[in-house]
Amino acid sequence: MTQNDNKSKPSNGTLTQARTVFDVEGLKVYYSGFLALLDVYIKIPEQQIVAFIGPSGCGKSTLLRCFNRMNDLIPGAKVEGRLNYRDRNIYDPKINSVKLRRQVGMVFQRPNPFPKSIYENIAFGPRSNGYKGNLDELVEDSLRRAAIWDEVKDKLKGKGTALSGGQQQRLCIARAIAMKPDVLLMDEPCSALDPISTRQVEELCLELKQQYTIIMVTHNMQQASRVADWTAFFNTEIDEHGKRRGKLVEFNPTVQLFSSPNTREAEEYISGRFG
Template sequence: MRSNNLAPNKLDTATFEVRGVKVYYGDFMALQEVNIEIPQRQIIAFIGPSGCGKSTLLRCFNRMNDLIPGAKVEGEINYKGRNIYDSKINPVKVRRQVGMVFQRPNPFPKTIYENIAFGPRTNGYKGNIDELVEESLRRAALWDEVKNKLKAKGTDLSGGQQQRLCIARAIAMKPDVILMDEPCSALDPISTKQVEELCLELKEQYTIVMVTHNMQQASRVSDLTAFFNTETDSSGKRRGKLVEFSPTEQIFDSPSTREAQEYISGRFG
């Protein structure tokens, strides 16, 4: 019998191998078949118009779609050689290794310290919590700004600081992957720059998959870019599809599909 353990059973250069993945909401296919490989320790950007399946696919990587009534995922997503949709895999364990940062900062209504400490402590962390809190805040480039007010509420921080606090909270769980769903859409330009610089530092240790509507952001920070678009099905509904997945410089300078070229040039979207 296969164990729930998500440790890799083979050496693999890909963090995720997506094979024949389709996502349904009820009977509606929201995202048609996707085949893609996500390499280790790089930043991958998902771009495309609204409703094209970017966030839908992102949520597949830590089984967040399981929490949406009527959602169903077909196909395989292999995480370091194991299919995370195998019935024997515990989705809670998946989410410990594949963290997520959402569009709007969502710190817990707790102190800055407890925002970081709560998750590891709840999951039985045996190390020094004080050291973990400091390490996580340092990695999120936030320690120097908050080290003298760790007992203040996380919700009292600025929007950019709150988002970095959420990143620190994800880091504290010791994940391998950080998913980001439009992490800068609610931030001002200075905070956006801080988060982007942080991502470039974090990719030395983590694989980062980011959904963004900001094509300049994708071109600045990502190593690879996946372009998604929509098409109309036989019933007249719009469903998402993966159109192109290329090195970022290539997809922005010389996309291989007309759809990507028209989107990036601003002709639609």
């Protein structure tokens, strides 16, 4: 599936063989009246890792925040177009954005554990949302799924903020998993981590896609090539007022995008001619 013309709906290609989680049609994002992201059409397949790559300011994180309506929290932000989550438009006024964020979890660029114990980092969200099951079991299961249980099982009462950077990020992933989401959004989850911690998070993502759909923003093309099943390349263009706005240029299986991209822009970015 190639996105050569952002003003026309692209064909689905082989994506029709997988169930679609998100179907984005003609999405535009404005910040205080400025069109920041232009006419996005993209389908996100279920239980796959999708990477967003491209230079700074091209709209990767802007689009990522649309999937759980985090842009609602930015003054002056406005979203137009249609963004269907499992066949329902999440920007329909009837949609509860708080409930949506339970289904579409978020892991941020820098680890942000709560200033609480490791145990409470996991238990706090489910308890606050009326979880009726066994919290001890939920905490252990979430930490196991995030591949950090063996490192913290003997210090669950210790502060989450006392862990290393890589451990904190996996703790934050466990915290998101504890809410039983359907999708995990990751905004440059490894940019603040050392190479060993980065490898651990990447390996974790490959395991988690067995249960979750993962959408990841990354500036690291090697990371996209290692973990993503599909990769979307974004770029910028100059509008009639001389301002830069983001656009989706191409969306293809990762192997195809990196070996034989269908657009010159993607080829030049991947080859290092700009960005």
